[in-house]
Amino acid sequence: MxxxxxxxxxxxxxxxxxxxxxxxxxxxxxxxxxxxxxxxxxxxxxxxxxxxxxxxxxxxxxxxxxxxxxxxxxxxxxxxxxxxxxxxxxxxxxxxxxxxxxxxxxxxxxxxxxxxxxxxxxxxxxxxxxxxxxxxxxxxxxxxxxFDPLGNAVHTALAFPVVGEDVLVTGCGPIGLMAIAVARHVGARFIVGTDVSPERLEMALQMGADRVVDVAHADIGAAQHELGMREGFDVGFEMSGAPTALPQMIENMNHGGRIAMLGLASQPFAVDWGKVVTHMLTLKGIYGREMFETWNAMGAMLQTSAVLRDAIASxxxxxxxxxxxxxxxxxxxxxxxxxxxxxxxxx
Incomplete structure (x- = not known):
């Protein structure tokens, strides 16, 4: 062969x-x-x-x-x-x-x-x-x-309840984009995506993000203000592994916020652990897919939603x-x- x-x-x-x-x-x-x-x-x-x-x-x-x-x-x-x-x-x-x-x-x-x-x-x-x-x-x-990377996105997006929640997605590569589409499908309120690629930020809007932020030139807090958010994000998906991404996410989380981390860091970086403690944040590592609950979930979502199916295909x-x-x-x-x-x- x-x-x-x-x-x-x-x-x-x-x-x-x-x-x-x-x-x-x-x-x-x-x-x-x-x-x-x-x-x-x-x-x-x-x-x-x-x-x-x-x-x-x-x-x-x-x-x-x-x-x-x-x-x-x-x-x-x-x-x-x-x-x-x-x-x-x-x-x-x-x-x-x-x-x-x-x-x-x-x-x-x-x-x-x-x-x-x-x-x-x-x-x-x-x-x-x-x-x-x-x-x-x-x-x-x-x-x-x-289906393998879609499973990564679904595992991350369903790690915490997102119905009615405000979601921050750092990193709009293919898996981050799919996670935006899934969060929109399952009922998030506001979704903000961040990246440094204009092409991928445009794709994030197509996936259902309400706002996107080029973090090389703008601040995440401005997107919150534009959306009328009075408190920080409830749920975060860290998909990039960029050294600045998790610290920025922590800075913008609501008290009691929950963060699902899929991105693998390319180098060590400092984290404000004092804020993690005093804001009672939860950080959860995500690796691969749950076997086989994630597979069942993504199969069912694609089977029942033409909108999500088209978004993933795009x-x-x-x-x-x-x-x-x-x-x-x-x-x-x-x-x-x-x-x-x-x-x-x-x-």
């Missing part, structure tokens, strides 16, 4: 021939139709410090995908040949305390698809059947390919044949676009 392959530690990828994967008793083989490019994939391509510390090479990267099941192992139930599927990219041990308690997203031995195990940037992919998400409703292949800004992967990665790295999709039927 054709696959994007990193043969050894170091920068770069190769589109080359690799052996077809085989299915264990509890695994399935999926013919990959579409994949999304994630920030993790850019780290792996560049082979930065994070990739060198976290990634096992040789490796086929990629973890956002949509495909068709073409083979199932002898022990597989509830997944059939011909099913159209996406998949949970965190493969868990099943035996640690959290796994046994049904908190699989907190497994202490998690392996990442396309990080520590060959992933989806290939014509075929093997995956444990327990990680497969079958799409029982009709869905566009490109949207199916971004985040896909560029589509490339898999053979043009280098151009696709360059576009993704520019940071001014939505989601980038690779079509694996075009090699």
């Amino acid at each position: 054709k696959a994007l392959y990193k043969p050894e530690p170091g920068p770069g990828l190769q589109l080359t021939e690799r052996p077809d994967p085989t299915a264990g008793a509890d695994e399935v083989i999926i013919r990959v139709l579409r994949t999304g490019i994630c920030g993790t994939d850019l780290h792996i391509l560049r082979w930065d410090d994070w990739a060198a510390s976290a990634v096992t090479a040789p490796l086929v990267p990629g973890h956002e995908f949509f495909g068709e099941v073409v083979e199932i192992g002898a022990g597989v139930r509830d997944v059939a040949v011909g099913d159209l599927v996406s998949g949970e990219g965190h493969i868990v041990c099943g035996t640690c305390r959290n796994c046994r308690a049904g908190r699989r997203q907190m497994c202490i031995r998690t392996q990442g698809l396309g990080v520590q195990r060959d992933g989806a940037f290939a014509e075929y992919l093997s995956l444990p059947a327990s990680n497969v998400w079958v799409h029982h409703e009709s869905i566009a292949p490109e949207v199916g390919a971004i 985040i896909i800004s560029d589509r490339f044949a898999a053979r043009d992967w280098e151009q696709a990665f360059t576009t993704a790295a520019a940071g001014a676009n939505g989601k980038i999709i690779l079509d694996w039927t075009q090699l």
Whole structure:
């Protein structure tokens, strides 16, 4: 099969021939139709410090995908040949305390698809059947390919109740944009998005943000004043990882505010812990998706809301044949676009 392959530690990828994967008793083989490019994939391509510390090479990267099941192992139930599927990219041990308690997203031995195990940037992919998400409703292949990052957005947006609440979203990359759409769908009152990219701030308005702030040139407090907010934000989604984002968010939260943090910080930064204590703020780390409550929630929301379905689909800004992967990665790295999709039927 054709696959994007990193043969050894170091920068770069190769589109080359690799052996077809085989299915264990509890695994399935999926013919990959579409994949999304994630920030993790850019780290792996560049082979930065994070990739060198976290990634096992040789490796086929990629973890956002949509495909068709073409083979199932002898022990597989509830997944059939011909099913159209996406998949949970965190493969868990099943035996640690959290796994046994049904908190699989907190497994202490998690392996990442396309990080520590060959992933989806290939014509075929093997995956444990327990990680497969079958799409029982009709869905566009490109949207199916971004169920993984959509799950990150849904997990973050539903971490705290947002009905009638004022929400601040710092970081309007694709996942931040999807979180804005979800918060609007579930009933937030005012939503303010921040970024430094004019293109992404415009997309945030299209997703349902009431105001956007270019934090390189303006203050978040001005948006509150324009909206007639007399107190700070009730809920915050920190999606950027920028060193200034969390301190700015804390500065603009109401007493008792709750912050869900998905963005991974690129460097250490100072936090006003006195304000966290005296304002009784709650900070919650978000990693991946709840298994599988998040999947159920996002599937149900897309099934029942054409408005949300169209909003999520609109985040896909560029589509490339898999053979043009280098151009696709360059576009993704520019940071001014939505989601980038690779079509694996075009090699």
